[in-house]
Amino acid sequence: MAITVKPMPSGFGAEVSGIDLQEPLNQESYTEIEAALARHGVIFFRNQPLDEAAQEAFIRWFGPPNALARQLNNSRMKNPYFYDVSNIDENGKIMMQEHERRLYLQANLFWHTDMSMRQPPARVTALNAIVLPEENPPNTEFADTRAAWDALPKSRQAELEPLRVVHSVYASRAKVGYTNFNAETRNLLPPSEHPLVRLHAGSGRKCLYIGAHASHIVDMDESEGRALLEELTEFATQPQFRYEHKWQPHDLLVWDDSCTLHRATPFDDQKYRRELRWCSARELEPV
Ligand SMILES: [Fe+2]
Known part of the structure; x- marks a missing residue:
């Protein structure tokens, strides 16, 4: 069965079919999937009820998996590469409502890119839907920061290009009032510095690297830097740059963290169960 890539009308986001990811990938299939991801930024595979081993094997094709800081996790998952993206204790x-991990996950409602507080940061994320609400499962929204970059005036691009940004998990969690980090965690997860504008290796296009972990801009007044980051996030997430993923059970959703932003959307999390399994692969080199 041949792999088929069906892009969304805008070219941002694509459905990939004709492959069973419960079986190990081979080099040829991986190359096709990596090419689809590089081009479309977000790809999804329907009907992939992966177990942990299959999901971990899949993400390892894209790079070394990111291990989580366990003390932040407080989840049911024992594999250090998985995050329990669920409303289940x-x-x-x-x-x-007052559960610590629930508050922590509320930060995912802000536009962000995964693990940008790390050096090297995440490159690719794979999220598998295990259980979805029976009614109105919430979409996950994406924005293409390559398209946003292309839409900026040349003079603005020139001003932005030299800037560097500090990314910190404490910045994003402070937005939801979560500050419960101990000294050990703070040692484990120091802030990282990345360029504001990156060259996306897979497509050769430039992109903005921003999101909720972006705390401030190096050598710029902090409030001025935050205002600029907010303005750029608002610009980059306009409807014309978006793909909204409508989940089906057992979807595997895969995205390129270097050139996209994403956010969760709310649902009635006191009534319905929603359980997804997250893992990511990191960049090979510091960014
Ligand atoms: Fe995320």
Whole structure:
């Protein structure tokens, strides 16, 4: 069965079919999938009920998997490469409103790119839908920061290109009032500095590298830098740059973290269960 890539009308986002990811990938299939991802930024595969081993094997094709800081995790998953993106607590029950991980995950409602607070940061994320709400499962929204970059005036691009940005998990979590980080965690997860404008290796296009972990701009007044980051995020996430993923059970959604932003959208998390399994592969070199 041949792999088929069906792009969204805008070219941002594509469905990839004709492959069973429960079986190990081969080099030829991986090359086709990597090319689709490089071009379309976000790809999805329907009906892929992966177990942990299959999902981990898949992400390893894209780079070394990112291990999580366990003390932040508080989840049911024992594999250090997986994040439990769910509203389910460690006992299998829907998390109460005040549950710590619920508050922590609320930051995912802001536009962000995964693990940008690390050096090297994430390059590719793979999220597998295990359980979705029976009614109105919430979409995950993406924005193409290559298209946003292309839409900026040349004079603005020239001003932005030399800037460097500090990314910090404390910046994004402070936005939802989560500050419960101990000294050990702060040692494990120091802020990182990245360029504001990156060259996306897969497509040869430039892109903005921003999002909720972006705290401030190096050598710029902090509030001025934050205002610029907010302005750029607003610009980059306009509807013409977006793809909205409508989830089906067992979707595997894969995105390029270097050239996209994404955010979760709210749902009735006190009524319905939503369980997704997240993992990511990191860049090979510091960014
Ligand atoms: Fe995310």
